[in-house]
Amino acid sequence: MVSISANIQDKILPVILLFISLILTAVFFHQLPAQLAYHFQDSSPDKWLSRGAFITWLLVPQVFFTLLAFIVVRVILLSARYWPVENTTMKRILPVMGNMVALPQIILTFTMLDIFLYNAYQTKLVPVWVFALVIMVLGVIVLGMFFIQTIRQVRHQQIKTRQE
Numbered sequence: 001m002v003s004i005s006a007n008i009q010d011k012i013l014p015v016i017l018l019f020i021s022l023i024l025t026a027v028f029f030h031q032l033p034a035q036l037a038y039h040f041q042d043s044s045p046d047k048w049l050s051r052g053a054f055i056t057w058l059l060v061p062q063v064f065f066t067l068l069a070f071i072v073v074r075v076i077l078l079s080a081r082y083w084p085v086e087n088t089t090m091k092r093i094l095p096v097m098g099n100m101v102a103l104p105q106i107i108l109t110f111t112m113l114d115i116f117l118y119n120a121y122q123t124k125l126v127p128v129w130v131f132a133l134v135i136m137v138l139g140v141i142v143l144g145m146f147f148i149q150t151i152r153q154v155r156h157q158q159i160k161t162r163q164e
Contacts, residue, residue, distance in 0.1 A: 014102050031120040036050070037119060110135075
């Protein structure tokens with residue numbers, strides 16, 4: 001059975017992104033106006049939200065995704081209780097499954113930074129939709145490469161087992 005302490009890597013990205021979001025909030029909080037512009041039409045703000053409500057709307061999903069990563073890894077470990085994880089591809093898949101929820105967290109963190117920078121310094125980054133598209137394409141590429149490699153490894157193990 002795999003120990004819990006050995007599985008911190010299985011959910012490290014969501015935890016790191018949660019801490020980055022908390023740090024961004026702490027750094028920018030006193031520089032932000034009472035009402036934050038969060039939606040833009042033709043580079044001009046057209047929707048506003050109070051500072052506390054905005055921060056809540058972005059931090060709650062970060063906490064949720066971090067908890068989801070812990071739950072996913074824990075459920076898989078509980079379901080794998082009766083079969084050896086070390087001798088299967090589960091050992092390689094578990095970190096990917098626990099860290100997969102980091103993809104929307106990356107987009108949320110970027111959105112938070114973009115809105116904080118605009119409201120504190122009137123500086124806009126690239127549009128969020130462009131950043132989200134890049135992250136999703138990169139995520140698909142990385143996951144695709146990982147799953148192809150895992151499938152090859154499983155086939156190799158099956159061939160090796162048949163030969164023995």
